[in-house]
Amino acid sequence: MEAVADDFLDLAMAKALANPLRQRILRELELVGEATSTVLAARLGVTSGGTSYNLRVLAEHGFVEEVRERAHGRQRWWRLTRRSVRFPVRSRQSPELRAAIEELNxxxxxxxxxxxxxxxDVRARMGPWADAVPYSRGSIRLTLDELAAFFEDYLALLQKYQRPADETPLEARxxxxRFFAFPEPQEETT
Incomplete structure (x- = not known):
């Protein structure tokens, strides 16, 4: 499964993502790799009809896909796609899209x-992984163009380390x- 080219989030995609159950489904698929709607329903404590419907909505927008080689009868298996979606800049968002993105955020x-x-809560029981929390909190002075380049470099670094489940070492977790950057709101703009 290759990474899909970047797409800009549209209103329908934003509404599809800004649903709490769909977010939980995406999170579970991130953890388990592949699952049926029945497996997801049991893990999430919801009905399989609800997970099945929401998987189809997510598939319609390219966020999940069927694992056809695992299909058996009516049983459908699902996995995440490696779709990269970007938000349009705020000044180009309609009020409806902005509201959906704000809910998603x-x-x-x-x-x-x-x-x-x-x-x-569980950190003390995680052995060596308990120490695995690289953390940085800082600030840098950038132009808008430099911030855009910084973000592209960050995305390239993430892509360098992303790999399919079948290429991931057993000891990997x-x-x-998360990347979160924003201008200091109290600083005067000139």
């Missing part, structure tokens, strides 16, 4: 905070990475 930030809290 709210969901993602809440999930990140909850996931980090769960990590803190999923490592959640």
């Amino acid at each position: 709210r969901l993602w930030l809440a999930e990140d905070a909850e996931t980090f809290a769960r990590f803190q 999923t490592v959640l990475t």
Whole structure:
């Protein structure tokens, strides 16, 4: 499964993603690799009809795909695609798209905070992985063009280390990475 070229998020894609259950489905597929709607339903505590419908919505927008070689009868297996989606700049977003993106960002930030809290709760039991939290908090002075280049470099670094499950060493773990950069709101602009 190769990475798909970057696409800009449109309103339909944003609405598809800005759904809490669909976010949970994507997260589970990130963890388990491949699953059926029944497996996902059991893991998420929801109905298989609900997961099946939401998997089809995610597939319609290219976020998941069927694993055809594992299909058996009516049983359908699903996996994430490596689709890279970018947000259009805020000034080019319609009010509807902006609202959907803001909801999506709210969901993602809440999930990140909850996931980090769960990590803190189990960290003492994680052996050497308990120390595996590279953390940096800083600031840099950049132009808009330099910030865009910095972000592209970050994405290239992530892509360098992304690989399919069948090429991943057994001792590897999923490592959640986040990039968050924004201008200092109190600094005067000139």
